[in-house]
Amino acid sequence: MMLRSRMSRRVSLLLCLTVLSACAVGPDFHRPDLPKNMAYQGARLTATAGHGVVGATVQxxxxxxxxxxxxxxxxxxxxNLNxxxxxxxxNNQxxxxxxxxxxxxxxxxxxxxxxxxxxLSASFNPTRNKTSRVYSPIPNANVWLYNVHTAQLNIGYVxxxxxxxxxxxEAAGAQADLQKFQLEATALTMISDLVNATIEEATIRAEIDATNELIRSQRAVLKTVTAEQGLGNASRQDMAQQLASVAQLEATLPGLNLQLAQTRDQMAVLVGVTPNSPLPEFRLEQFTLPKTLPVSLPSDLLNQRPDIRAAQAQIQSASAQIGVAIANRLPNVQLSATPAQAVGVMSDFFKPGYGNWTIAATVMQPIFQGGSLLHAERQARDNLLQANETYKATVLSAxxxxxxxxHAVTFDADALTANENTLKATSQSLKIAQGQLRLGDVSELVMLQAQQTNAQARLAYVQAEGARFSDSVxxxxxxxGGWWNRNDMGMTPAAQKSLGKSLLPW
Incomplete structure (x- = not known):
């Protein structure tokens, strides 16, 4: 009967430990509630302005x-972009x-x-010993010098x-998720910056070409005005104004060339090479504007944006840290066992009678640590509140x-259409002014104004073309950026699963 009672108590204790080990203190993770009826804009999405088949003017x-x-x-x-x-x-470092x-x-x-x-750890401790006659007047076999070889296992479990x-x-896994989504954000930013840099290069090259074309046109006019001034049909003021117009256009070229060089330097660094490395050249006519653009639902955005997923992982980590802080304030049990053998000569190892062991259980309850454990729990709860608010702000920002x-895709399409119409009008006005100048119907000042207006319209049109491509990016x-449909981890899916999911001790 006594034996049954002892067995019953042991089984009950084992069941209690099992139940306790199955629970986890602290709040479980959940995403904060978000505003209802989330939408990107009040109006229904409609097609952008556009009429072309290729290029930046497509709808x-x-x-x-x-x-x-x-x-x-x-x-x-x-x-080349691909x-x-x-x-x-x-290669990006x-x-x-x-x-x-x-x-x-x-x-x-x-x-x-x-x-x-x-x-589990093992130790082997060979010692050479001498016993004092005071402590051991009659030593074993009358030997004052002796050896002890101790082999021991140390087993512990909490x-x-x-x-x-x-x-x-859970907290460490959430921090790993945070690192993962920061990696995806880095990849997305790197790709977007690189694509925008190629578009920027193409736009700058188009601006340089437009400026050089205008300079050639202005120089031709300067040649005509100079000849007219020699014949007395144009004043020195007309010639000076034309010289100033040519110089003003030429003064813009160094700035454009600087932007081009710096953009290509940026491209080289993003690719992971030095600025002197050869890179392909990009021009606007090499790009095709996509005729359809995907628009994810706001609810899908919560899983697609790396910054939102990172903020979500931060909430989970903060939530788990509360459980850690609470557990640190509760009593805990440490189990240990130390089986060993101690022999005088090595040949006695594993012979009966030389073994020894200790089995122990230690119950620990924190009593007073200056309030550190209490404040650690409070800090963890404050961190969770902070993470929740950061998440909400991140969602709204996304x-x-x-x-x-x-809005940029829509209104920049309208801007390109307006700039296209302006360029057509200024080009027609310039042709008329050039014809009238040859007939002597207008002054050189009118001609200069028409050229400057056309130059500004042409540059604005080129910039609007580049903006349409950048808006799609x-x-x-x-x-x-579709990170979930590609592998940015730098390792195989099998290696990701092994490292990110398994807790096996190897």
């Missing part, structure tokens, strides 16, 4: 709820640094996971009674980014 349609392709930059139809992005994904940081974060999760397993270890694993990008970036 663009919006498709709601369509997935974002992983290689979204290929929609611009530029093989090759450059692939090179950047393979910032991206590779983030990939190594993610591996480190995954290893930290596995370090925390080691707390679920018992610890049951996760309150789930503190599991909360620590929705604003998409809304701003949609901005929309893809604002929608998350």
């Amino acid at each position: 663009q349609q919006f498709q709601s709820g369509v997935d974002i392709p992983g290689q979204w930059w290929t929609v611009f139809g530029n093989p 090759a450059l992005v692939d090179q950047a994904l393979a 910032s991206l590779r640094a983030m990939q190594q940081g993610l591996k480190s974060a995954w290893e930290q999760r596995r370090i925390e996971g080691a707390g679920l397993y018992p610890t 049951p996760d009674l309150w789930g503190g270890t599991r909360r620590a694993i 929705i604003q980014d998409v809304a701003d990008s949609l 901005g929309l893809f970036q604002a929608l998350g």
Whole structure:
């Protein structure tokens, strides 16, 4: 009967420990509630202005709820751009640094996971000893000098009674997710910057070409005015004004060339090479504006934007840290066992009678640590509140980014149409003024004004062309860039699963 009672108590104790180890103190993770009826704008999305078949003047349609392709930059139809992005994904040092940081974060999760397993260490301690005659007047076999060889195992285990270890694993996993989404944000920013840099280069080259063309035209007019002034049909003031017009246009070229050189330097660094490395040249006519643009639903944006996912991971980490702080304030149990053998000569190892062992259980309850454990829990709760508010702000900022990008796509299309009409009008006006000048019906001043107006219209049109391509890039970036449809981790999916999911101690 006594035996049954003891067995019953042991089984009950084991069941209690099992139940306790199955629970985890602290709040479970959940995303904060978001504003209802979220939308990018009040009006319904409609097609942009445009009439062309190719180039920047095409009309663009919006498709709601369509997935974002992983290689979204290929929609611009530029093989050189595609090759450059692939090179950047393979060589960009910032991206590779983030990939190594993610591996480190995954290893930290596995370090925390080691707390679920018992610890085992072995020691071997050979000693040479001399016994004093005072302590041992009659030593064994009358030998005052003797050897002791001790081989021992140290086994320890701390049951996760309150789930503190599991909360620590959860927090470390959330920090790894945070690192992962920061990596995706780095990749998205790098790709977007590179694509925008190629568009910027193409735009600057178009501005330089337009400026050189205008300079040639202005020089031709200067030649005519100089000849007329020699014949007395034009004043010195007319010639001076034309000289000033040519000089003003030429003065813009160094600035444009500087922008071009700096843009190509930026491209080289993004690709992971030095600025003196050869890179392809880009021109606006090499790009194709996509006729359809995907627009994700606001609810889908919560899973697509790396910054939102990173903020979400921060909430989960902060939530788990509360559980860790609570568990640190509760009593805990530490189990240990130390089986060993101590022999005088090595040949006696593993013979009966030389073994010894100790089994122990230690119960620990924090009593007073100057309030540090209490304040650590309060700090963890404050961190969770902060993470929740940061998440809400991140979501609103992301929705604003998409809304701003949609507005830019729409209104810059209108701006390009207006600039196209302006350029047509100023070009026609310039032709008329040139004809009238040859007939002597207008003065050189009218001709100069027509040229300056046409020059400004041409440059504005080129800039509007580049803006339309950049707006499409901005929309893809604002929608998350399709990272979930490509692999930016720098390792195979199998390696990602092994490092990011497993807690096995090898």
